[in-house]
Amino acid sequence: MKVSALAILSALSPMLVGLSATAAEIDGNWARGDGNAKVVIAPCGGKICATNTWIKPGTPKEKTGDRLIMDIKQSEAGSYSGTAFDPQRDKSYKITVTVDGNSMTTKGCIIAGLLCKGISWTRIN
Structure with a gap:
């Protein structure tokens, strides 16, 4: 079963209620490491959305x-975890996101954590 990059982003990735200042680390424009996608991560309602x-x-x-659509919480500086929902595929994922400056790694898992995929991202302007 293939897990889509958006599902992994799983961007994120990532919204915290009231959007804290630390959540801004994840906000912005990102390019996927394989060169096949670019996303913008931004608040959407009370969550964080990664949009292709x-x-x-x-x-x-x-x-x-x-x-x-990500419902993630910061566990430590630059690390987020929670769930993500992909409405295009009607699937939910467990997700972890690690942001280190202009680099980000996302890891999404399905099937009770048995199938996981990680993706690297670079912040772009």
Whole structure:
């Protein structure tokens, strides 16, 4: 079973109630390490959304505008964990996000944590 990058971002990735200043570390524009996607991570309602802003032509099962809705909490500086929901695929994931300056790693798991995938990201302007 293939886990999509958006599902992993699983961006994030990542909203904390009232959006704390530490959540801003995760906010912004990110490019996926394989060069196939770019996302913007920003508050959406009381959560954090990662929205595809660009998808490399020919990349299957992903499109611009797809959104991952994350309910994550910061566990320590630069580390977040919680759940993510992918409405395009009607799937939920456990997610961890680690932000270190302009680098981010996301790890999403499905099937009770038996199938996980990690993705690296670089902050872009």
